[in-house]
Amino acid sequence: MKIALVVGINHYKYGGDLFGCVNDAYNVKTILSRHSDGSVNFDCKLLVANSDKDSIERGELKDAVEKLFSTKAEVALFYFAGHGHIEASGGYLLASDAKRGDDGLSLNEVLVLANNSPATNKIIILDSCHSGIAGNPPTVKDSAFLSEGTTILTASTAEQYASEEDGSGVFTTLLVDALSGSAANILGDITPGSVYAHIDQSLGAWEQRPIFKSNVRSFVSLRKISPLIPLDDLRKISILFPTPGYQYQLDPTFEPEMKGRDEGMPEPIEENAKIFAILQKYNRLGLLVPIDAPHMWNAAMENKSCKLTALGEHYRKLASKGRI
Incomplete structure (x- = not known):
């Protein structure tokens, strides 16, 4: 009460x-x-x-x-x-x-x-x-x-x-x-x-x-108020990033858009595109940043990685301990 x-x-x-x-x-x-x-x-x-x-x-x-x-x-x-x-x-x-x-x-x-x-x-x-x-x-x-x-x-x-x-x-x-x-x-x-x-x-x-x-x-x-991200998506943060400092490897199959692809690039894979959508949500909330790339799109198309920010690591720990 x-x-x-x-x-x-x-x-x-x-x-x-x-x-x-x-x-x-x-x-x-x-x-x-x-x-x-x-x-x-x-x-x-x-x-x-x-x-x-x-x-x-x-x-x-x-x-x-x-x-x-x-x-x-x-x-x-x-x-x-x-x-x-x-x-x-x-x-x-x-x-x-x-x-x-x-x-x-x-x-x-x-x-x-x-x-x-x-x-x-x-x-x-x-x-x-x-x-x-x-x-x-x-x-x-x-x-x-x-x-x-x-x-x-x-x-x-x-x-x-x-x-x-x-x-x-x-x-x-x-x-x-x-x-x-x-x-x-x-x-x-x-x-x-x-x-x-x-x-x-x-x-x-x-x-x-x-x-x-x-x-x-x-x-x-x-x-x-309503969570800024669906809690099911947020809980996945400890699965996608199983250890501190983990770098998630991306490639063109994660980007669902066909526009901007060079000839010979692999086409999108549906399962990877779903994961990429979650990673983009993390990025918009300041939980994640691409490595050596200005945007998540560039990271995927250039075979770069992404990693959690300090705030992202905080929520990764909460998720791994079942506190979300």
């Missing part, structure tokens, strides 16, 4: 309203609820505040976070978009009724709830100002205390503000983009680490900097 609490607060009774947080929360809920094939992913609870009629008070926010992290689940994920505050006593997430910064839900409280959670994996994603302090006790500088299985991903450092652009948070726009498939590996898995890598690469040195903190033995998949 995977559960998520998704919170977006635009309305603040005693402070400046925000404009993109509710929209961001809806987008995060939508992308987390289903895998790309339509199958169920996270069971999401949505809390949003657009006006005084649906304002979210601190107690309601805290109760929802407590319920989330008291559930024994494979993954318990907390997403928050709204105002954040930082002072000497630590960081806070502000609900609609906050009159001052320390009226909010303490990030230390959130961390305690997550650290003590029976959930196997606890993930906290914060799109709020100064959210990078999450996980850092106020009395210990530049240190984070996370129990095993806990991951924190934030929009900015403790000193920075989180920006909005075109009606959405810059961070959450990149988050949704990553979960939509931009951060997927060849198998179609999207992990917290790959999400962070996507966001980190998308923001320049002068922009808000995302923060990633984690204490896990292995990354959990947040969402799945």
Whole structure:
């Protein structure tokens, strides 16, 4: 079971309203609820505040976070978009009724709830100002205390503000983009680490900097998209390349096209052409390169070989160990 609490607060009774947080929360809920094939992913609870009629008070926010992290689940994920505050006593997430910064839900409280959670994996994603302090006790500088299985991903450092652009948070726009498939590996898995890598690469040195903190033995998949290559084809990589550094010999019989053949060249062989189609898929995904030839077509027509890249060797090992 995977559960998520998704919170977006635009309305603040005693402070400046925000404009993109509710929209961001809806987008995060939508992308987390289903895998790309339509199958169920996270069971999401949505809390949003657009006006005084649906304002979210601190107690309601805290109760929802407590319920989330008291559930024994494979993954318990907390997403928050709204105002954040930082002072000497630590960081806070502000609900609609906050009159001052320390009226909010303490990030230390959130961390305690997550650290003590029976959930196997606890993930906290914060799109709020100064959210990078999450996980850092106020009395210990530049240190984070996370129990095993806990991951924190934030929009900015403790000193920075989180920006909005075109009606959405810059961070959450990149988050949704990553979960939509931009951060997927060849198998179609999207992990917290790959999400962070996507966001980190998308923001320049002068922009808000995302923060990633984690204490896990292995990354959990947040969402799945269709694999970039049929898994049956990918599993063949350890058969076609049985040992590290193996070079697969090609010749003109692998190329199915008759065009471009010199007189006397052997004609295509159907079985070899099927293998060549798989090798070309590997090549397009960066798993394989031709040796001493600019393209796979040249390698076949000139009796050259091909070999796996470092990434290809990684997937060869996974396939040989039955992990694909």
